[in-house]
Amino acid sequence: MKQTHTFRTDNLIAGYDQTPILHNIDVTIPSNEISIIIGANGCGKSTLLKTMARLIKPTAGEVTIGGTPIHKIPPKKLARVLGLLPQTPIVPEGITVTDLVGRGRFPHQSFMKGWSQKDYEAVSEAMDIMNITEFADRHIDELSGGQRQRVWIAMALAQQTDILFLDEPTTYLDITYQVEILDLLTDLNRKYGTTIVMVLHDINLSARYADHIFALREGKLIAEGDPSSIITSPLIEEIFGLKCTVMKDPISGSPFVVPIGRHHNKVRKHS
Amino acid sequence: MNELIYPIKSGRIKRQRRFLTVTIILAVLSFILAGAMLMIGNTIYPVSDVIGVLMGEDVSGASFAVGTIRLPRMIAGVFAGFAFGVAGHVFQTMLRNPLANPNVIGITAGSSAAAVFSIIVLQASSTFVSVSSVIGGLVTVLVIFTLSRSTSFSIGRLILVGIGIQAMLNAVVSYLLLIGQENDIPTAMRWLTGSLNGATTEGLYPLIVTVLIFSPIILALGRRLDMLELGEQAATSLGVNTGQTRFLLVVSSVMIIALATAATGPIAFIAFLSGPIAKRLVGAGFSGTIPAGLVGIILVLASDLIGQFAFTARYPVGVITGILGAPYLIYLLIRMNQKGDL
Numbered sequence: 350m351k352q353t354h355t356f357r358t359d360n361l362i363a364g365y366d367q368t369p370i371l372h373n374i375d376v377t378i379p380s381n382e383i384s385i386i387i388g389a390n391g392c393g394k395s396t397l398l399k400t401m402a403r404l405i406k407p408t409a410g411e412v413t414i415g416g417t418p419i420h421k422i423p424p425k426k427l428a429r430v431l432g433l434l435p436q437t438p439i440v441p442e443g444i445t446v447t448d449l450v451g452r453g454r455f456p457h458q459s460f461m462k463g464w465s466q467k468d469y470e471a472v473s474e475a476m477d478i479m480n481i482t483e484f485a486d487r488h489i490d491e492l493s494g495g496q497r498q499r500v501w502i503a504m505a506l507a508q509q510t511d512i513l514f515l516d517e518p519t520t521y522l523d524i525t526y527q528v529e530i531l532d533l534l535t536d537l538n539r540k541y542g543t544t545i546v547m548v549l550h551d552i553n554l555s556a557r558y559a560d561h562i563f564a565l566r567e568g569k570l571i572a573e574g575d576p577s578s579i580i581t582s583p584l585i586e587e588i589f590g591l592k593c594t595v596m597k598d599p600i601s602g603s604p605f606v607v608p609i610g611r612h613h614n615k616v617r618k619h620s
Numbered sequence: 621m622n623e624l625i626y627p628i629k630s631g632r633i634k635r636q637r638r639f640l641t642v643t644i645i646l647a648v649l650s651f652i653l654a655g656a657m658l659m660i661g662n663t664i665y666p667v668s669d670v671i672g673v674l675m676g677e678d679v680s681g682a683s684f685a686v687g688t689i690r691l692p693r694m695i696a697g698v699f700a701g702f703a704f705g706v707a708g709h710v711f712q713t714m715l716r717n718p719l720a721n722p723n724v725i726g727i728t729a730g731s732s733a734a735a736v737f738s739i740i741v742l743q744a745s746s747t748f749v750s751v752s753s754v755i756g757g758l759v760t761v762l763v764i765f766t767l768s769r770s771t772s773f774s775i776g777r778l779i780l781v782g783i784g785i786q787a788m789l790n791a792v793v794s795y796l797l798l799i800g801q802e803n804d805i806p807t808a809m810r811w812l813t814g815s816l817n818g819a820t821t822e823g824l825y826p827l828i829v830t831v832l833i834f835s836p837i838i839l840a841l842g843r844r845l846d847m848l849e850l851g852e853q854a855a856t857s858l859g860v861n862t863g864q865t866r867f868l869l870v871v872s873s874v875m876i877i878a879l880a881t882a883a884t885g886p887i888a889f890i891a892f893l894s895g896p897i898a899k900r901l902v903g904a905g906f907s908g909t910i911p912a913g914l915v916g917i918i919l920v921l922a923s924d925l926i927g928q929f930a931f932t933a934r935y936p937v938g939v940i941t942g943i944l945g946a947p948y949l950i951y952l953l954i955r956m957n958q959k960g961d962l
Contacts, residue, residue, distance in 0.1 A: 404853050419904060428859025435853035439716060441846070445635070446627050448905035455847055456859035459839065464632065473624040480623065485630040508858065 351542040352379040352527035354430065355608040356401075360410035362566075363400040364577065368394045369408060372568045375562040378512070381542040383535065385555040387524055388565035389589050394418055394548045395436070400515050401435035401546070412449045415590055428456035432510040436517045446492075446500050453507030475506035479533060502530070506537070513537075519554070527551070531558045549620055552589075556580050556603045579605035632905070639906045646901070646914035650698070653921035657694035658686050660929065696819035696884050697920045697937070699831050703918020704879035706838055706872035708891030709898065709909055714848050714869060715775045718952055720891040722877045725782035728758025729789040731878060735811040735885075736793050737897075740800035750823070750882040753811070757878035760785060763871075773809035814938030816924050823883065830879040834872040835913070841869055842907030887923075888938045889945025890916050896948075919944070946952035 356379040359456075363471060364370035371394040378384055378401075386615040388395040399405045401412050405408070411418045411556070419427060441449070455467045475480045479499040489497060505513055535558060537543050549555045551557050553558075555562065556576040563581065564572040566588050572579045579602075582595050591608055594616065598605040658670045662685075669682040674691075677683075687894035708721040724729060734756020738744040742750070768774070768781040768906035793812065800808060810817070838845075844865045847855045855862050877891065897919075 353935070400852070402857055404856055413907065424856075424861050424917035425859035428857065431857075433853070435857070437851070438854040439851040441716075442848040443899065443904035445905060447632055448635070450903075451632075452847060452850060453858065455843065458843070461843075464634075469625050469629050469632075473628045478622050482627065486627050514857075520943065614913065 351381065351544065354378070354414055354511055354544070355416065356412075356414050356431075356512060356544070358397075358401060360409065361400060361407050361412065362409040363396060363405050363407040365396075365405075367408075369437060371400065371565075373410070374568075374570055376563060376570060378385050378544060378546055379561045380544050380559040381538070383538050383545045384547075384561040384563060385559035386548045386563045386565060387552060387555050387585055387588065390590075392565045393568040394565050396568075397563075398433070398516055398546065398548050400441070402431060403427070404433065404435075405415040415513050415603060422535060425456045428508065428510070430510055431512045431514070432505045432508040433514040434505045434516065434518060436520065438501055440489045441498075444489060445486050446469040446476070446481060447472065447486065449489060450481075450502070450503045450507050451499060456508060465540075471507045472503075472511055476505040493521055495529065495586055498522060498526070498530060499533070502508065502533070510543075512544040515545070515547050517550060519549065519551070533559075552580075552585070552606050553598065553603075556602045556605065557598060572594070576603050580606065582606075635903050635905050639902045639911075640718050642902045643911050643914065646898075646918065647765060649915050650917040650921070653918060653925070654694050656925060657697065657921055658690050660925065661690055663683055683741055692819040692821045693816045693924070694815050694921070695821070695828070697924055699824065699919035700816075700880040700884040700887060701829050701890060703827070703831050703876040704837070704887060704890035704915070704920070704943055705894030705898070706909055706913040707877040707880075708916070709895035709912035710838060710845060710869050710873045711891070712910070714803070714866060715778070716849055716851075717775060717779065718870050718896055718956075720761075720775065721895075722873065723786075723886065723888075723891055724787065725759050726786035727757050727779065727874060727877055727959045728762055728881050730788040731757035731792075731881040732886055733789040733792050735760075735882070736796050736808045739808045739811070740796045740804050743804075744946075746823075750826070753882040754826075754878045754932055756882060758811070758874065761791070761874050765870075769799055798944045807808075811885045811934050812848030812938075814885035814941070815936030816884055816920075817936065819883065827879045827883040831876050834875050837868060837872045838876075839907075839909055840864060842909050845869060845909070846907055859909040885938065887920060888942040890919055891943055893919060893941075893945050893948060908927060 361371055361374040362369050364555050374397060386397060388394045396405060400407055414430065449467065450472050451464065454471060458468065471532060476485065479502055481496065481499050481503055484492060484496065492500065501516065519530050522530065528548060531554060534545055538545050545607055558575050562573060562576050563570060564581055571587065572584055580595060582593050585591060587595050593606050593608045596605045596607060659665055659667065665682045665686060669679050670686055671681045671685040675680050711720050711722055731753040735749050735753040737754045738749045764782050766787055768778040797805060844860050847858055847860045847894055848862060848865065849859060852862055894916040895908065895912045898908050900914045901909045902908060919941060920937060923944065924937040927937050927940040929937040935948065
């Protein structure tokens with residue numbers, strides 16, 4: 350079972366080139382749960398995720414884990430607790446699936462040594478969870494988008510961190526693969542207690558898979574909590590500027606957002 | 621659990637075996653070529669004579685030809701080839717671009733321009749020329765990095781600025797060759813094509829020492845270098861201090877390549893060809909630094925032997941490597957264009 354950490358941000362201000370994108374963000378990530386950050390394009394969801402994972406240096410405030418600011422933890426040590434899968438990682442040319450997943454072992458490996466038994470165990474376990482063992486010796490370029498995304502997540506899993514961040518893990522994937530990836534991540538959370546924090550675009554999938562939602566608007570946190578209590582039509586209108594009606598997802602029971610447009614704006618009664 | 625590990629481990633070990641086998645073959649090939657460099661010349665000496673000379677014995681005839689002429693030539697080829705190969709591999713991997721070798725970034729152009737300037741304008745001694753070539757290379761790197769620096773690190777900008785600076789330096793060199801005195805031109809030309817001619821044992825010490833100091837640093841950073849290939853964000857999340865790693869790699873590569881250029885002139889295409897050839901041969905899962913260095917040695921020594929003995933006239937090594945490298949560059953450009961990378 351994964352360890353519990355107090356992971357939080359205090360008064361976080363961050364952005365690119367002096368222009369702040371995040372304004373005074375205070376969040377505490379619920380340990381061993383799935384949190385999803387939602388918001389409109391450019392609201393700072395990805396920036397928040399990256400700042401929490403030390404990819405962006407905050408202009409003010411800090412990110413702490415167990416009370417220690419993350420920039421004071423040695424990089425390799427931090428990488429054994431906290432992993433992040435970027436939205437667009439780069440595939441090294443000609444690499445096989447196993448070797449790429451094995452790169453996730455970097456923070457556990459010592460100087461100049463080859464793979465240990467533990468490395469092999471972690472890599473094969475990660476590949477098993479992501480159902481990619483059959484592709485072990487294939488080149489990444491031969492795989493489909495969905496398979497490739499499973500390889501990347503396996504690399505992050507091989508890192509064996511207690512906390513896993515994912516920046517839009519389902520972008521560019523067909524709906525089938527989106528559900529598959531989110532199911533696999535849920536397995537991971539339920540089975541091992543991995544704390545998962547991700548940015549997702551799809552509001553309904555977010556509401557279905559999240560234990561906890563952080564809603565951002567223009568770099569400010571405007572709501573947080575479990576989906577069924579916070580996803581309401583006024584909140585969605587505030588975040589996205591979209592009129593909608595919120596129903597109950599008939600499959601999961603979570604809130605389900607149905608947008609209202611100019612052409613489709615009346616509730617139809619079915620008999 | 622074991623039935624899960626087995627297929628993964630066996631595949632990995634198979635690739636590892638290929639990597640080791642190919643690396644050993646490359647090392648043996650380098651060794652044979654180095655031996656051939658000592659044996660072959662106007663007179664062909666048998667192995668026993670060559671070993672005798674190397675052991676310090678006085679072998680009539682062979683001692684001068686092998687010890688004074690061929691040995692420094694071979695050592696220059698080995699160390700410069702290794703330096704070009706390793707540094708090229710570092711730049712290509714770090715910048716994730718097969719076009720990004722030290723030549724394209726203008727380092728060697730800086731070395732050559734400084735050397736040609738010292739010869740033609742300052743009429744300087746050969747030691748001064750070597751020193752100014754090293755300094756010229758280092759200053760060019762600094763200028764390029766400063767000009768391409770912005771709020772974020774961009775590979776494209778670095779390469780573009782490098783190409784621009786290189787074009788400027790080449791213009792300077794062409795101008796200097798036009799105004800130079802006729803008897804300086806042959807010496808200056810050596811700095812444009814690259815040649816192992818005229819290498820002396822004493823003149824090679826700076827190169828040897830630099831390569832022995834900085835190559836271990838680059839080899840030790842091999843795994844980090846491979847992590848940089850995943851991109852800035854993935855490497856950072858996996859615990860790599862990317863800024864520090866990049867700095868150490870650039871400084872070390874620039875040092876060895878600047879000294880190699882000062883010793884042999886810019887031997888065309890070695891830095892550019894070695895990495896991709898090595899990778900094709902050993903596969904992608906293991907650090908390609910040593911294989912790239914070995915391929916560099918092989919290319920330089922083999923091209924020098926071809927240049928010396930395959931034709932009626934003798935050509936400097938840079939001419940041969942240029943003939944070998946140009947088609948590859950064209951092939952690469954066509955392939956990158958098809959893939960939409962350009």
